[in-house]
Amino acid sequence: MDFSFGAEDEELRTRARAWLTGHLVGPYADAVGLGGPGSEHEGVETRRAWERELGRGGWIGTGWEEEGYGNRRLTLTGQVVWAEEYAAARAPARVGHIGENLLAPTLIAYGSREQKDRFLPAIARGEELWCQGYSEPGAGSDLAGVRTAAVRDPADGRLRVTGQKIWTSLAREADWCFVLARTGAGSRRHHGLSFLLVRMDQPGRVEVRPIRQMSGTAEFNEVFFDGAVAEEVVGGEGNGWTVAMGLLALERGVSTLVQQIGFAAELERVVRAYAASGAPDPVLRERLVRQWAELRTMRWNALRTLGEAGDAGAPSVAKLLWGGWHRRLGELAVAVRGARATAGPGLWAPGAPYELGLDEEQRLFLFTRADTIYGGSDEIQRNIIAERVLGLPKEPR
Numbered sequence: 001m002d003f004s005f006g007a008e009d010e011e012l013r014t015r016a017r018a019w020l021t022g023h024l025v026g027p028y029a030d031a032v033g034l035g036g037p038g039s040e041h042e043g044v045e046t047r048r049a050w051e052r053e054l055g056r057g058g059w060i061g062t063g064w065e066e067e068g069y070g071n072r073r074l075t076l077t078g079q080v081v082w083a084e085e086y087a088a089a090r091a092p093a094r095v096g097h098i099g100e101n102l103l104a105p106t107l108i109a110y111g112s113r114e115q116k117d118r119f120l121p122a123i124a125r126g127e128e129l130w131c132q133g134y135s136e137p138g139a140g141s142d143l144a145g146v147r148t149a150a151v152r153d154p155a156d157g158r159l160r161v162t163g164q165k166i167w168t169s170l171a172r173e174a175d176w177c178f179v180l181a182r183t184g185a186g187s188r189r190h191h192g193l194s195f196l197l198v199r200m201d202q203p204g205r206v207e208v209r210p211i212r213q214m215s216g217t218a219e220f221n222e223v224f225f226d227g228a229v230a231e232e233v234v235g236g237e238g239n240g241w242t243v244a245m246g247l248l249a250l251e252r253g254v255s256t257l258v259q260q261i262g263f264a265a266e267l268e269r270v271v272r273a274y275a276a277s278g279a280p281d282p283v284l285r286e287r288l289v290r291q292w293a294e295l296r297t298m299r300w301n302a303l304r305t306l307g308e309a310g311d312a313g314a315p316s317v318a319k320l321l322w323g324g325w326h327r328r329l330g331e332l333a334v335a336v337r338g339a340r341a342t343a344g345p346g347l348w349a350p351g352a353p354y355e356l357g358l359d360e361e362q363r364l365f366l367f368t369r370a371d372t373i374y375g376g377s378d379e380i381q382r383n384i385i386a387e388r389v390l391g392l393p394k395e396p397r
């Protein structure tokens with residue numbers, strides 16, 4: 001199978017590299033490498049301004065099936081090229097990716113013309129940020145168990161949302177949240193759900209509480225809705241399950257390849273630490289070689305499946321691969337350092353914030369413990385592959 005890029009792709013690569021070089025200056029140069037999983041608290045305001053810079057350049061929404069909203073349309077391989085150059089330049093981690101890569105394609109597939117015209121231009125300009133209101137306590141990977149409800153207000157006829165969401169990334173930065181809620185009274189499981197668009201700035205109606213992790217950071221949040229107004233229903237009331245599942249099918253694509261560039265940089269850092277240790281260990285060396293080989297395999301698998309329609313198992317296979325790989329890398333990062341990994345600059349300083357004492361490898365180890373859980377646990381991914389791809393009997397519920 002040919003994994004090479006064509007002449008047009010390489011021309012785009014040159015233009016993308018030049019644009020990034022010319023715009024990653026001033027405050028944006030200081031934000032290079034900031035943000036991303038485990039570090040979402042870094043440089044948020046600068047990264048939000050960077051979203052608007054990307055919007056002015058037309059670099060948001062390059063994979064949308066519709067253009068004309070201020071975005072440029074790239075081929076699938078062109079999207080990969082742009083994503084790879086973005087990651088290679090270590091440009092600031094995106095704070096607008098949920099709106100661009102999840103909500104916007106969902107609106108294009110299921111939304112009305114009015115909803116597209118209202119929300120897509122603001123996303124393409126980098127002006128409105130989104131978060132995802134799916135998981136709840138007791139309804140994480142099993143979304144059919146959501147209990148957040150929305151009922152019609154007899155005074156004005158608008159849907160008002162009440163309930164709790166959890167593990168909500170970027171909830172403190174977001175302007176809007178798309179919420180899976182139960183609008184059918186007495187409904188159960190997949191029935192009676194609706195896909196709602198809720199403005200976050202509703203004092204007294206929407207409350208965000210950060211969840212502090214063992215790495216000291218708090219990029220995940222709890223979100224409480226107390227009669228919050230839902231501005232829009234996407235796909236029609238009661239059709240939320242169909243819309244929600246359509247969105248999840250979009251969750252892993254080109255972004256998987258981008259993620260792997262960050263993984264490669266982390267692996268290189270661990271390899272350098274091993275080389276500098278001065279104490280060659282054949283077991284550690286074999287584990288490092290295996291990590292490198294698995295990362296290459298993940299890239300080829302992502303390229304092979306990119307753009308394949310109807311492959312219900314591809315997203316789950318990708319999640320299983322990278323979740324376990326990244327977790328093992330975190331373990332390797334501390335194994336390479338041995339006993340030194342238990343200490344760090346300021347780690348035990350009395351009164352010092354815990355997170356300030358952690359270095360990159362320690363944060364990597366701590367955060368990657370969650371990789372096989374968030375975004376759909378390994379158990380859920382294996383069930384999807386077994387039931388939807390291999391046709392095995394469903395797990396008893």
